Amino acid sequence: MHLLYFAWVRQRVGLGEEDIAPPPAVRDVAGLVAFLAARSPGHAAAFADPRQIRCAVNQEFADPTTPVGPEDEIAFFPPVTGG
């Protein structure tokens, strides 16, 4: 599972990307967020308020119930501010 972090999520985690292999119980975005929040103090800070986090699975916007698997590219980031 390939993870990407952007903007202040990246800064808090301390990494732009990482590869992880979560336990099989992690089946969707909500489960992955709970798993990641316990991974390091940086991850904990990044995921402290999930309402501030947006997620994309394989480059499509996702929600907490979106399934995740070992081959997926999963990105976490704040609400977008382009234009």
Add this chain to the structure above:
Amino acid sequence: MHLLYFAWVRQRVGLGEEDIAPPPAVRDVAGLVAFLAARSPGHAAAFADPRQIRCAVNQEFADPTTPVGPEDEIAFFPPVTGG
């Protein structure tokens, strides 16, 4: 009184501009149109259907009741098609 004609009004009248001195009974745009329509066959053709004619007095859009006087610049033209 200085008159200006634009677009097909100009083509039908056969003149781009002219100076005229209408009788004192001509006091407003409607009176001026009636006076002009009798001035020549070209004028008659131009003013045959007043609904197709727009008017400006001293470079402001006018209507049939707008007063006209000897010192005025008065223009007649079709509905505008700019942009």
Add this chain to the structure above:
Amino acid sequence: MTPRVTVQAAPFDLAAEMTALLAGRVDVGGLASFVGLVRADEGLAALTLEHYPGMTERAIAGIAAEACGRWPLTGCTVIHRVGRLPPGAPIVLVLTASAHRAASLEACAFLIDWLKTGAPFWKREEFADGRERWVEAKAADDAAALRWAR
């Protein structure tokens, strides 16, 4: 800020006009533009635009000032060409700058809509087969009609 309003036969330089609205400024967040061009519909060979020198410029300056009152513009440029123009030629440029994107976009649309209905210009079409005709105003576009017909 006084809008820049020009009626001219010559082509306009859009990049130069934009640069002029932005030069030395750091308070412009949005710059909207609209360019109207001659389409070769139905075998059109050329479009000739006529205007009322003096009144046309005054009328455009008036509506540009109104746009500046309705929206907080930092810059506004309207250039309308006259004379004989071939298909593909630019006819009109509207440029609006503002701190905020919505203001620049709305003011730009307002101005080009008004130019269609309120500015003293008249278009004559020439076709490849030699026909010529004056473009007729659409009823919806003829704002001046109300003033006359009331």
Add this chain to the structure above:
Amino acid sequence: MTPRVTVQAAPFDLAAEMTALLAGRVDVGGLASFVGLVRADEGLAALTLEHYPGMTERAIAGIAAEACGRWPLTGCTVIHRVGRLPPGAPIVLVLTASAHRAASLEACAFLIDWLKTGAPFWKREEFADGRERWVEAKAADDAAALRWAR
């Protein structure tokens, strides 16, 4: 017609982009553009834009294709810059060409509105006094929030 979509650090050449949309055509009646620029509000010294390489380009291409479905566009270009930009720098360009002015203006406004709310970009502000902060999305601008919160 495939929209041209680019995310790049380099400045863009608006005149060249316009010329490309009009080259050899006589069926374009309206060309609308919007340029977004960095404002120096509150002592802003620089804005740094980050994006999600791959997803950002796909997302913009998707919405540009949607715009081409909604409006009869003859051309559409979206260029969004990333990296560190000083006040006054252009950030984003949207260009839309159509036979009709309303289509070009509406599609241009639609695209820039969507870029604010749907494209994966994040802005960090640096101020003259050394402070830095990530720009927070306005609630009204956060279209993705619904997907998450439902």
